[in-house]
Amino acid sequence: MRKTLFERRSIRAYKSDQIKENELDYVLGAGLYAPSGRNFQSTVMVAVQNPDLVKKLSVMNAEIMGTDTDPFYGAPTVVIVFANPEYPTHFEDGCLTMGNMLNAAYEAGLGSCWIHRARQMFESDAGKELMRQWGVPESYVGIGNCILGYADCQLPTPAARKDGRIIKL
Numbered sequence: 001m002r003k004t005l006f007e008r009r010s011i012r013a014y015k016s017d018q019i020k021e022n023e024l025d026y027v028l029g030a031g032l033y034a035p036s037g038r039n040f041q042s043t044v045m046v047a048v049q050n051p052d053l054v055k056k057l058s059v060m061n062a063e064i065m066g067t068d069t070d071p072f073y074g075a076p077t078v079v080i081v082f083a084n085p086e087y088p089t090h091f092e093d094g095c096l097t098m099g100n101m102l103n104a105a106y107e108a109g110l111g112s113c114w115i116h117r118a119r120q121m122f123e124s125d126a127g128k129e130l131m132r133q134w135g136v137p138e139s140y141v142g143i144g145n146c147i148l149g150y151a152d153c154q155l156p157t158p159a160a161r162k163d164g165r166i167i168k169l
Protein backbone atom coordinates (compact mmCIF):
# COMPACT_ATOMS: atom_id res chain seq x y z
CA MET A 1 0.00 0.00 0.00
CA ARG A 2 2.74 2.46 0.99
CA LYS A 3 4.65 1.66 -2.20
CA THR A 4 1.49 2.16 -4.27
CA LEU A 5 0.58 5.49 -2.72
CA PHE A 6 4.06 6.92 -3.15
CA GLU A 7 5.21 5.29 -6.38
CA ARG A 8 2.14 5.25 -8.64
CA ARG A 9 2.60 7.61 -11.57
CA SER A 10 0.54 8.62 -14.58
CA ILE A 11 1.53 6.60 -17.63
CA ARG A 12 1.42 8.19 -21.07
CA ALA A 13 2.67 5.40 -23.37
CA TYR A 14 0.99 1.99 -23.68
CA LYS A 15 1.53 -1.35 -25.36
CA SER A 16 -1.32 -2.44 -27.60
CA ASP A 17 -1.87 -5.74 -25.69
CA GLN A 18 -5.20 -5.86 -23.90
CA ILE A 19 -5.13 -6.22 -20.11
CA LYS A 20 -6.36 -9.44 -18.50
CA GLU A 21 -9.92 -9.70 -17.27
CA ASN A 22 -8.83 -10.38 -13.68
CA GLU A 23 -6.71 -7.20 -13.77
CA LEU A 24 -9.66 -5.16 -15.01
CA ASP A 25 -11.93 -6.72 -12.39
CA TYR A 26 -9.46 -5.87 -9.64
CA VAL A 27 -9.41 -2.21 -10.71
CA LEU A 28 -13.20 -2.05 -11.04
CA GLY A 29 -13.60 -3.70 -7.62
CA ALA A 30 -11.38 -1.04 -6.08
CA GLY A 31 -13.63 1.61 -7.64
CA LEU A 32 -16.70 -0.15 -6.31
CA TYR A 33 -15.33 -0.12 -2.76
CA ALA A 34 -14.26 3.54 -2.73
CA PRO A 35 -15.78 5.56 0.11
CA SER A 36 -18.88 7.58 -0.78
CA GLY A 37 -20.85 10.27 1.00
CA ARG A 38 -23.37 8.62 3.33
CA ASN A 39 -22.51 5.42 1.49
CA PHE A 40 -24.86 6.40 -1.33
CA GLN A 41 -22.52 4.72 -3.84
CA SER A 42 -23.50 7.29 -6.43
CA THR A 43 -21.02 6.24 -9.11
CA VAL A 44 -21.17 3.93 -12.12
CA MET A 45 -18.14 2.69 -14.03
CA VAL A 46 -18.28 1.79 -17.72
CA ALA A 47 -15.34 -0.31 -18.93
CA VAL A 48 -14.64 0.01 -22.64
CA GLN A 49 -12.28 -2.38 -24.43
CA ASN A 50 -13.70 -2.48 -27.94
CA PRO A 51 -10.96 -0.80 -30.03
CA ASP A 52 -13.44 1.06 -32.27
CA LEU A 53 -15.28 2.44 -29.25
CA VAL A 54 -12.06 3.39 -27.46
CA LYS A 55 -11.06 5.25 -30.64
CA LYS A 56 -14.44 7.00 -30.82
CA LEU A 57 -14.08 8.15 -27.21
CA SER A 58 -10.53 9.29 -27.86
CA VAL A 59 -11.69 11.41 -30.82
CA MET A 60 -14.53 12.91 -28.76
CA ASN A 61 -12.06 13.81 -26.02
CA ALA A 62 -9.51 15.23 -28.46
CA GLU A 63 -12.14 17.39 -30.14
CA ILE A 64 -12.96 18.99 -26.79
CA MET A 65 -9.25 19.73 -26.37
CA GLY A 66 -9.04 21.03 -29.93
CA THR A 67 -6.34 18.55 -31.01
CA ASP A 68 -6.13 15.51 -33.26
CA THR A 69 -3.72 13.60 -31.02
CA ASP A 70 -4.80 10.57 -28.97
CA PRO A 71 -5.53 11.78 -25.43
CA PHE A 72 -5.61 8.13 -24.29
CA TYR A 73 -1.97 7.54 -25.37
CA GLY A 74 -2.83 4.23 -27.04
CA ALA A 75 -4.26 2.63 -23.87
CA PRO A 76 -6.46 -0.35 -24.82
CA THR A 77 -8.93 0.07 -21.93
CA VAL A 78 -10.86 3.10 -20.72
CA VAL A 79 -13.08 3.11 -17.64
CA ILE A 80 -15.44 6.06 -17.53
CA VAL A 81 -16.72 7.07 -14.12
CA PHE A 82 -20.17 8.63 -13.99
CA ALA A 83 -21.92 9.98 -10.91
CA ASN A 84 -25.54 10.61 -10.07
CA PRO A 85 -25.95 14.36 -9.50
CA GLU A 86 -28.96 13.80 -7.27
CA TYR A 87 -26.45 13.12 -4.49
CA PRO A 88 -24.69 16.15 -3.04
CA THR A 89 -21.35 14.33 -2.83
CA HIS A 90 -21.47 12.86 -6.33
CA PHE A 91 -18.41 14.73 -7.56
CA GLU A 92 -16.31 13.76 -4.54
CA ASP A 93 -17.57 10.16 -4.78
CA GLY A 94 -16.54 10.08 -8.43
CA CYS A 95 -13.08 11.46 -7.71
CA LEU A 96 -12.47 8.84 -5.02
CA THR A 97 -13.67 6.10 -7.34
CA MET A 98 -11.11 7.33 -9.85
CA GLY A 99 -8.38 7.55 -7.21
CA ASN A 100 -9.01 4.03 -5.96
CA MET A 101 -8.85 2.70 -9.52
CA LEU A 102 -5.57 4.51 -10.29
CA ASN A 103 -3.94 3.06 -7.19
CA ALA A 104 -5.36 -0.42 -7.78
CA ALA A 105 -4.07 -0.33 -11.34
CA TYR A 106 -0.54 0.27 -10.09
CA GLU A 107 -0.89 -2.58 -7.62
CA ALA A 108 -2.05 -4.87 -10.41
CA GLY A 109 1.03 -3.99 -12.48
CA LEU A 110 -0.90 -1.81 -14.91
CA GLY A 111 -0.26 1.69 -16.16
CA SER A 112 -3.05 4.19 -15.71
CA CYS A 113 -3.85 7.87 -16.03
CA TRP A 114 -6.82 10.12 -15.28
CA ILE A 115 -7.93 11.70 -18.53
CA HIS A 116 -10.00 14.82 -18.11
CA ARG A 117 -13.02 16.20 -20.01
CA ALA A 118 -15.42 13.33 -19.22
CA ARG A 119 -18.01 15.88 -18.15
CA GLN A 120 -17.97 17.63 -21.54
CA MET A 121 -17.80 14.33 -23.44
CA PHE A 122 -21.03 13.14 -21.83
CA GLU A 123 -22.84 16.46 -22.02
CA SER A 124 -22.70 16.24 -25.82
CA ASP A 125 -25.36 14.63 -28.00
CA ALA A 126 -22.92 11.89 -29.01
CA GLY A 127 -22.09 11.26 -25.36
CA LYS A 128 -25.77 11.09 -24.36
CA GLU A 129 -26.39 8.59 -27.15
CA LEU A 130 -23.61 6.36 -25.80
CA MET A 131 -25.03 6.64 -22.28
CA ARG A 132 -28.41 5.51 -23.62
CA GLN A 133 -26.77 2.50 -25.29
CA TRP A 134 -24.88 1.64 -22.09
CA GLY A 135 -27.89 1.98 -19.80
CA VAL A 136 -26.42 4.92 -17.88
CA PRO A 137 -29.12 7.47 -16.96
CA GLU A 138 -28.70 10.58 -19.10
CA SER A 139 -28.71 12.82 -16.04
CA TYR A 140 -25.46 11.29 -14.76
CA VAL A 141 -22.32 13.39 -14.93
CA GLY A 142 -19.02 12.25 -16.43
CA ILE A 143 -16.32 12.55 -13.76
CA GLY A 144 -13.23 11.07 -15.36
CA ASN A 145 -11.75 8.62 -17.83
CA CYS A 146 -9.34 6.10 -16.27
CA ILE A 147 -7.13 4.70 -19.00
CA LEU A 148 -5.51 1.32 -18.36
CA GLY A 149 -2.91 -0.80 -20.09
CA TYR A 150 0.63 -2.13 -19.89
CA ALA A 151 3.14 0.69 -19.72
CA ASP A 152 5.41 1.12 -22.70
CA CYS A 153 7.78 3.40 -20.80
CA GLN A 154 9.67 3.62 -17.54
CA LEU A 155 7.83 4.81 -14.47
CA PRO A 156 8.17 8.63 -14.59
CA THR A 157 10.07 10.38 -11.82
CA PRO A 158 7.65 12.35 -9.67
CA ALA A 159 7.81 16.14 -9.76
CA ALA A 160 9.21 17.75 -6.62
CA ARG A 161 6.50 18.45 -4.07
CA LYS A 162 5.73 22.16 -3.63
CA ASP A 163 6.62 23.71 -0.30
CA GLY A 164 4.04 24.86 2.20
CA ARG A 165 1.43 22.22 1.49
CA ILE A 166 1.46 20.72 4.95
CA ILE A 167 0.60 22.83 7.97
CA LYS A 168 1.13 21.04 11.27
CA LEU A 169 -0.21 22.90 14.26
Ligand SMILES: Cc1cc2nc3c(=O)[nH]c(=O)nc-3n(C[C@H](O)[C@H](O)[C@H](O)COP(=O)(O)O)c2cc1C
Pocket (backbone or CB within 6 Å): 008, 009, 010, 011, 012, 113, 114, 115, 116, 117, 156, 158
Ligand atom coordinates in the same frame (compact mmCIF):
# COMPACT_ATOMS: atom_id res chain seq x y z
C1 LIG B 1 -8.47 15.77 -12.36
C2 LIG B 1 -7.30 15.29 -13.16
C3 LIG B 1 -7.30 15.43 -14.53
C4 LIG B 1 -6.23 14.96 -15.29
N1 LIG B 1 -6.29 15.03 -16.64
C5 LIG B 1 -5.26 14.57 -17.38
C6 LIG B 1 -5.33 14.56 -18.79
O1 LIG B 1 -6.34 14.93 -19.39
N2 LIG B 1 -4.28 14.09 -19.47
C7 LIG B 1 -3.13 13.63 -18.85
O2 LIG B 1 -2.20 13.24 -19.55
N3 LIG B 1 -3.05 13.59 -17.51
C8 LIG B 1 -4.08 14.04 -16.76
N4 LIG B 1 -4.03 13.96 -15.40
C9 LIG B 1 -2.84 13.38 -14.74
C10 LIG B 1 -2.00 14.47 -14.07
O3 LIG B 1 -1.37 15.26 -15.04
C11 LIG B 1 -1.00 13.79 -13.12
O4 LIG B 1 -1.70 13.12 -12.09
C12 LIG B 1 -0.03 14.79 -12.51
O5 LIG B 1 0.81 15.34 -13.49
C13 LIG B 1 0.83 14.16 -11.43
O6 LIG B 1 1.55 13.06 -11.96
P1 LIG B 1 1.44 11.59 -11.34
O7 LIG B 1 0.03 11.14 -11.50
O8 LIG B 1 2.40 10.79 -12.14
O9 LIG B 1 1.85 11.68 -9.91
C14 LIG B 1 -5.10 14.39 -14.63
C15 LIG B 1 -5.11 14.23 -13.25
C16 LIG B 1 -6.20 14.66 -12.52
C17 LIG B 1 -6.21 14.43 -11.02
